[in-house]
Amino acid sequence: xxxxxxxxxxxxxxxxxxxxxxxxxxxxxxxxxxxxxxxxxxxxxxxxxxxxxxxxxxxxxxxxxxxxxxxxxxxxxxxxxxxxxxxxxxxxxxxxxxxxxxxxxxxxxxxxxxxxxxxxxxxxxxxxxxxxxxxxxxxxxxxxxxxxxxxxxxxxxxxxxxxxxxxxxxxxxxxxxxxxxxxxxxxxxxxxxxxxxxxxxxxxxxxxxxxxxxxxxxxxxxxxxxxxxxxxxxxxxxxxxxxxxxxxxxxxxxxxxxxxxxxxxxxxxxxxxxxxxxxxxxxxxxxxxxxxxxxxxxxxxxxxxxxxxxxxxxxxxxxxxxxxxxxxxxxxxxxxxxxxxxxxxxxxxxxxxxxxxxxxxxxxxxxxxxxxxxxxxxxxxxxxxxxxxxxxxxxxxxxxxxxxxxxxxxxxxxxxxxxxxxxxxxxxxxxxxxxxxxxx
Amino acid sequence: xxxxxxxxxxxxxxxxxxxxxxxxxxxxxxxxxxxxxxxxxxxxxxxxxxxxxxxxxxxxxxxxxxxxxxxxxxxxxxxxxxxxxxxxxxxxxxxxxxxxxxxxxxxxxxxxxxxxxxxxxxxxxxxxxxxxxxxxxxxxxxxxxxxxxxxxxxxxxxxxxxxxxxxxxxxxxxxxxxxxxxxxxxxxxxxxxxxxxxxxxxxxxxxxxxxxxxxxxxxxxxxxxxxxxxxxxxxxxxxxxxxxxxxxxxxxxxxxxxxxxxxxxxxxxxxxxxxxxxxxxxxxxxxxxxxxxxxxxxxxxxxxxxxxxxxxxxxxxxxxxxxxxxxxxxxxxxxxxxxxxxxxx
Numbered sequence: 001x002x003x004x005x006x007x008x009x010x011x012x013x014x015x016x017x018x019x020x021x022x023x024x025x026x027x028x029x030x031x032x033x034x035x036x037x038x039x040x041x042x043x044x045x046x047x048x049x050x051x052x053x054x055x056x057x058x059x060x061x062x063x064x065x066x067x068x069x070x071x072x073x074x075x076x077x078x079x080x081x082x083x084x085x086x087x088x089x090x091x092x093x094x095x096x097x098x099x100x101x102x103x104x105x106x107x108x109x110x111x112x113x114x115x116x117x118x119x120x121x122x123x124x125x126x127x128x129x130x131x132x133x134x135x136x137x138x139x140x141x142x143x144x145x146x147x148x149x150x151x152x153x154x155x156x157x158x159x160x161x162x163x164x165x166x167x168x169x170x171x172x173x174x175x176x177x178x179x180x181x182x183x184x185x186x187x188x189x190x191x192x193x194x195x196x197x198x199x200x201x202x203x204x205x206x207x208x209x210x211x212x213x214x215x216x217x218x219x220x221x222x223x224x225x226x227x228x229x230x231x232x233x234x235x236x237x238x239x240x241x242x243x244x245x246x247x248x249x250x251x252x253x254x255x256x257x258x259x260x261x262x263x264x265x266x267x268x269x270x271x272x273x274x275x276x277x278x279x280x281x282x283x284x285x286x287x288x289x290x291x292x293x294x295x296x297x298x299x300x301x302x303x304x305x306x307x308x309x310x311x312x313x314x315x316x317x318x319x320x321x322x323x324x325x326x327x328x329x330x331x332x333x334x335x336x337x338x339x340x341x342x343x344x345x346x347x348x349x350x351x352x353x354x355x356x357x358x359x360x361x362x363x364x365x366x367x368x369x370x371x372x373x374x375x376x377x378x379x380x381x382x383x384x385x386x387x388x389x390x391x392x393x394x395x396x397x398x399x400x401x402x403x404x405x406x407x408x409x410x411x412x413x414x415x416x417x418x419x420x421x422x423x424x425x426x427x428x429x430x431x432x433x434x435x436x437x438x439x440x
Numbered sequence: 441x442x443x444x445x446x447x448x449x450x451x452x453x454x455x456x457x458x459x460x461x462x463x464x465x466x467x468x469x470x471x472x473x474x475x476x477x478x479x480x481x482x483x484x485x486x487x488x489x490x491x492x493x494x495x496x497x498x499x500x501x502x503x504x505x506x507x508x509x510x511x512x513x514x515x516x517x518x519x520x521x522x523x524x525x526x527x528x529x530x531x532x533x534x535x536x537x538x539x540x541x542x543x544x545x546x547x548x549x550x551x552x553x554x555x556x557x558x559x560x561x562x563x564x565x566x567x568x569x570x571x572x573x574x575x576x577x578x579x580x581x582x583x584x585x586x587x588x589x590x591x592x593x594x595x596x597x598x599x600x601x602x603x604x605x606x607x608x609x610x611x612x613x614x615x616x617x618x619x620x621x622x623x624x625x626x627x628x629x630x631x632x633x634x635x636x637x638x639x640x641x642x643x644x645x646x647x648x649x650x651x652x653x654x655x656x657x658x659x660x661x662x663x664x665x666x667x668x669x670x671x672x673x674x675x676x677x678x679x680x681x682x683x684x685x686x687x688x689x690x691x692x693x694x695x696x697x698x699x700x701x702x703x704x705x706x707x708x709x710x711x712x713x714x715x716x717x718x719x720x721x722x723x724x725x726x727x728x729x730x731x732x733x734x735x736x737x738x739x740x741x742x743x744x745x746x747x748x749x750x751x752x753x754x755x756x757x758x759x760x761x762x763x764x765x766x767x768x769x770x771x772x773x774x775x776x777x778x779x780x781x782x783x784x785x
Binding site: 196197198200201202203204205206207209273274275315318319320321322323 | 543544545563565566567568570571574586587588589590634637640663664665666667668669
């Protein structure tokens with residue numbers, strides 16, 4: 001791949017730090033960054049990409065992507081999902097293991113890795129914590145870790161048994177992997193289809209209380225304290241979760257967390273018209289929750305922004321609200337939505353950092369864990385991998401899911417106006433998106 | 441058919457625009473509710489005739505789609521449509537394509553393709569009528585009860601019945617009371633508010649008309665939040681009913697699992713059932729409404745259910761006139777427009 005990579009010059013942009021935020025052109029050769037300097041001379045035969053008015057950042061890393069393959073190719077494939085990711089500025093996505101079959105053994109992981117070898121971004125794989133994601137017996141984590149898998153989760157559901165979770169944390173600690181939890185106490189959440197509160201009461205929809213998330217988070221924090229393991233918390237959504245996490249971090253526990261753009265930007269009131277496009281897990285919460293999440297991201301209590309891109313085909317979302325499956329598209333709109341929701345809270349550069357450096361480190365694909373030449377979410381310096389995105393923070397655009405690269409259409413942002421758009425994306429030094437158009 | 445009466449003559453001039461759909465009582469507001477009650481009063485007069493049928497909606501097709509079992513609401517709507525001379529298309533969900541996996545959307549689109557003018561929809565999912573309203577092209581959608589959300593026609597029947605009783609007590613015509621008679625009226629809604637679509641619609645209706653709405657039930661059966669509800673909560677039923685003008689009893693929906701929200705039916709009845717002892721605390725003028733079906737011995741003692749203060753049978757009788765009014769107000773305007781060669785957008 002690297003051999004086929006062209007010489008590319010990204011001109012006239014503002015390269016985000018670290019090491020320092022500066023005006024510079026970026027030259028890529030053979031899949032790597034070879035120069036980051038102001039006003040470079042364009043080598044003969046080089047492809048020149050205009051970055052005027054743009055921020056040039058490391059390719060974004062999504063910690064939380066449902067690619068649906070194998071098993072639900074009608075919703076998404078690894079190829080279509082990777083294309084959507086590239087359009088969103090991502091050069092790496094973490095494929096969640098709740099496929100059919102779930103990724104709970106080497107053969108299943110191998111299939112996803114193979115299918116992800118030649119697509120528009122890098123496909124990382126998260127393994128299941130338990131066999132079949134049933135929450136009972138541990139999946140062969142050592143075997144999966146040997147394949148390079150560093151993140152394990154039963155996402156889509158939380159591991160309900162505290163005893164099973166404790167064993168998983170103890171076992172995983174010895175393997176040097178991170179366990180990630182979808183915090184949801186099933187008995188408390190049972191039957192709930194939206195946030196339990198003012199709007200669920202008014203709309204007559206069964207509510208999922210904030211306590212369903214917070215109870216499992218509190219349990220897991222106690223287990224991290226007990227076992228000394230490393231843990232990541234997926235899509236936190238409540239003010240109470242932020243408080244628990246802040247205390248855990250102050251205590252020095254080895255925990256990280258993510259928040260989705262939609263939990264920052266949308267509220268439970270959006271369910272008013274009963275459009276199932278707004279059904280998502282965890283549910284859209286109240287204004288005070290969204291505010292606490294933004295603040296936590298600004299204060300570093302929450303590390304990263306992750307999409308929880310969850311495609312569903314139209315027939316699945318054309319059902320009564322309580323019968324439609326939860327989940328919404330996220331890859332193509334994530335950056336624009338996050339920039340809008342965090343305006344005045346975080347600068348565009350800070351938002352980009354929480355979508356690249358931070359998730360790269362959590363996924364263990366950053367420069368601390370990989371050679372610079374193939375790291376994701378590392379600083380843009382000579383020798384770095386050719387994974388980049390060029391973002392115009394001032395560009396306004398209107399997402400239209402019917403024109404999405406995803407095979408599904410369930411975006412709540414169709415027809416809204418977003419500010420901030422990915423102009424170009426490079427993966428392994430190859431422009432996979434030029435002027436917001438996918439090249440492959 | 442009979443000749444035009446003054447009541448019908450009055451019908452010919454709707455005063456408040458309603459529609460295109462009736463999904464929630466909030467769609468009506470106080471003015472809309474007043475209009476429904478006014479028109480229903482005229483239809484109640486029609487119903488007292490020897491041939492209680494008018495040609496008003498002749499040629500219109502009303503589809504009744506009940507995806508959840510119901511006896512009284514379905515019969516009430518279908519009777520109302522027939523008395524207005526509309527054709528009724530009744531989908532028996534149990535034996536329909538729905539059982540073969542057809543989606544709600546396809547069912548609705550198929551039925552609309554047959555040229556219907558209104559869909560009367562009952563569905564177990566809250567919000568289904570709102571979704572259907574987005575899918576139809578020209579049919580009017582009437583919510584006949586959706587999940588725990590709303591049951592607007594029932595709340596309107598209850599308002600109509602309450603006004604009727606007030607009028608009798610004052611020796612006046614109900615219509616002459618307007619909706620001013622609800623101002624300051626104390627309505628106590630008792631029981632499983634959390635799972636009750638009747639309660640949600642009643643709170644909106646009585647609240648819009650200026651009544652003082654009080655909710656009383658086990659805390660576990662009250663909604664998680666009452667933010668934005670025009671209602672207060674009373675801790676003690678005995679105190680609450682001592683000052684009530686109307687007690688609206690809700691059914692404990694044991695078949696939907698509400699039983700697990702209270703320790704036992706015995707405990708529920710002791711705390712929130714209308715027992716023979718408790719009913720004595722009611723002011724003499726107060727009435728008790730119940731949307732049916734009643735579970736005697738649980739929310740209401742059997743002897744109490746047969747007292748004159750309990751107006752459940754009257755609610756059933758009034759149901760037809762009120763639903764005639766709804767169908768007329770939603771569909772009748774089309775005829776006027778068609779007569780002018782216009783079309784609804």
